[in-house]
Amino acid sequence: MTDLSQTPASGETPMPQKRGQSLLEPSDRTKRRNAAETRFKAYGIGAIAIGLLMLLVLVTTIFSKGLGAFQQSFVTLQVELLESKLDKNGNRDIDDIKKVTTFGYAPIIRGAIEAKVTELGIDTPLKAKDMAGILSKDAAATLREYVVTNPGQIGETVEFRFLAQSRVDGYLKGRVSRDSIGNDKNISAGQLDLVDALVAAGVVEKTFNLAFILGSDASDARPEAAGMGVSMLGSLFMMLVVLALALPIGVAASIYLEEFAPQNWLTDIIEVNISNLAAVPSIVFGILGLAVFINYMHLPSSAPLVGGLVLTLMTLPTIIISTRASLKAVPPSIRDAALGVGASKMQSVFHHVLPLAAPGILTGTIIGLAQALGETAPLLLIGMVGFIASNAPDSIASGLLSPNSAMPAQIYEWAKRADPAFYERAWGGIIILLVFLITMNTLAVILRRRFERRW
């Protein structure tokens, strides 16, 4: 670096070495140049080290904060499904049973936990209502759903695994301590004593939580029940739309531009604009989607179809650019040979060039999809962020059209909520999202390694 600016300015004779100096002994200038090179290498290593350190910090933060979300505390209880409460008429009429709301199930749960505590002989000053307070509000919903689907079980005693409420779960995970609950009205020290006793009796246990991966979003009152599953489906449907639209359109556009289009000012403008489009911030596509797809075309808002359309616009330039690059990489001799044996231009492209460029195209597509998968900003504007992902789609049409969220939008939503348990789930969601992204990128790398040909 220094020698570059020095040489012309010094005004000395350009002779590098003075007469009589040994070649084996490096001159001052050589030393300086070598030192500059060593310094540059050190800068490079330093840069890489900083990068790796950042990555390490990121990964450890994500895993230390997020792994907790994959574990959840459960309370196992034997619940007597009292006929007097759930089916007053005793005729097992499903419409009558459905009239009992989740609020009507609270006394049954209270009874169940009280019975358990008495059975175990745990001495606690708590009332039944406070004992039931260690359970998630989701417990009543679980119970009601079971009864509505199995009305024949009314009157029997059935064993259930209920979620523990988020504070109890936090206590068992070390997030909540006895010191930190001083002002907390959601849990008391007495309830924690009860939890300790129940843990000792094996009634409360922490196990792997499949519901976090497969379940749906839950409201602010029960963070312990929230899961990523439905928003994952939302992301899946969006990716299907992106794949179905962006890949054919992108490949067709690049084949035409690369192989057939004449070189003139018009194609130049198109080319420049495609490159520009790749650099447009994604929020712009979100506003466009709101204006065109929802307000003008009247597509339903919050629908993965609209999300997919918006992300298609975002992914198209990426796919076009990478497809064109891989088409360009196929040597002209292949085309010439095909044309030479009498193939038409189209035959030469589809029979020879395209198959050879396919690995590159696929890599570009997968990376474009991975980019789209992690995109949140445009989804904010088309209504995919909020308390949305609670209805699992039951068909392809409803998957595309009924409101849903997406993985990154779900993470954003959780990070905003008040209960710290949601914060943990946001980090857990990041782990799931990262697993998807890493899988996709690895797939891209493998495809490239396996099928790429160099000339």
Next chain:
Amino acid sequence: MSFVKLTASTLAIAAVSATAAVARDQVQVAGSSTVLPYASIVAEAFGENFDFPTPVVESGGSSAGLKRFCEGVGENTIDIANASRAIREKEIKACADAGVTDIIEVRIGYDGIVFASDINGNSFEFTPVQWYKAISKQVVVDGELVDNPYTMWNEVDAALPAQEIQAYVPGTKHGTREVFEDKVILAGCEETGDFEAYKAANGDDKKAAEKACIALRTDGRSVDIDGDYTETLARIESNKDGIGVFGLAFYENNTDKLQVATMSGVTPSTESISTGEYPVSRPLFFYVKKAHIGVIPGVKEFAEFFVSDEVAGPDGPLAEYGLVADPELAKTQESVAAESTMGGNS
């Protein structure tokens, strides 16, 4: 190429189903992020207990929600707007211009606004006057209006601890801001008597004086937070001297990180707010488009369920989460059942 066929058929299915599924079957709600937790709790219970799908609740702020609400009538507009303040005349007019004439106003309860600081820091006992003096753009010193000179809380009032003034207040798009301005800053402004000085400076114009009162300092001592309370919390965690403005429910979920300050000697709680002792509280609302009742399935049922005793009553899940139940809930239930719209014509 089977791939082309697959693409074509997928597109065809999508196009066909797009036209077929124009009939929306779930209620769509948007608006205040303060009401969002309550609305989502109700939406979840509604989906569980009724045969309707779980309503979709989006946030974005009261103003943004009401703006979307007033875009018109039809299936691609929202059915219900949540708001942490009453709808404004201007918004009613915008609604009417877009054809949204019959609006049902539903008050769900009250929410307290609390002032909280880092759990390990100094504890505070505030009055509105102190807040006005600390973060108003101009204050009266020695009979003259000057740019706010205070940098420490104990300069504002010797009773307060010696701590840098650093306030995180909700941004202007939040309904909370309006309440904060009205019940804290303006109240403090009037109490000190500075209001008269503003009035004199503005040529006896009361409106202009009010506006000048609630103008906050822009030298970085008071920071507008446009995001959610989680952002305010993050700011306080990084700057231990910070004092933030939160909703009561948010504070109650984060008592391990925050300590709450008293206002005029009253500690905020659902009890002190419902008796009216704690001064900084405001009603929460949602607005229903009457034209959508009977068109979108579940709109009226959702509204009725929202204000039913077992949900919004003093022992319901909303009160448990931090909502202060409305003592006049029965009246609200009646008006929802009767679908009485704003302006009296039912």
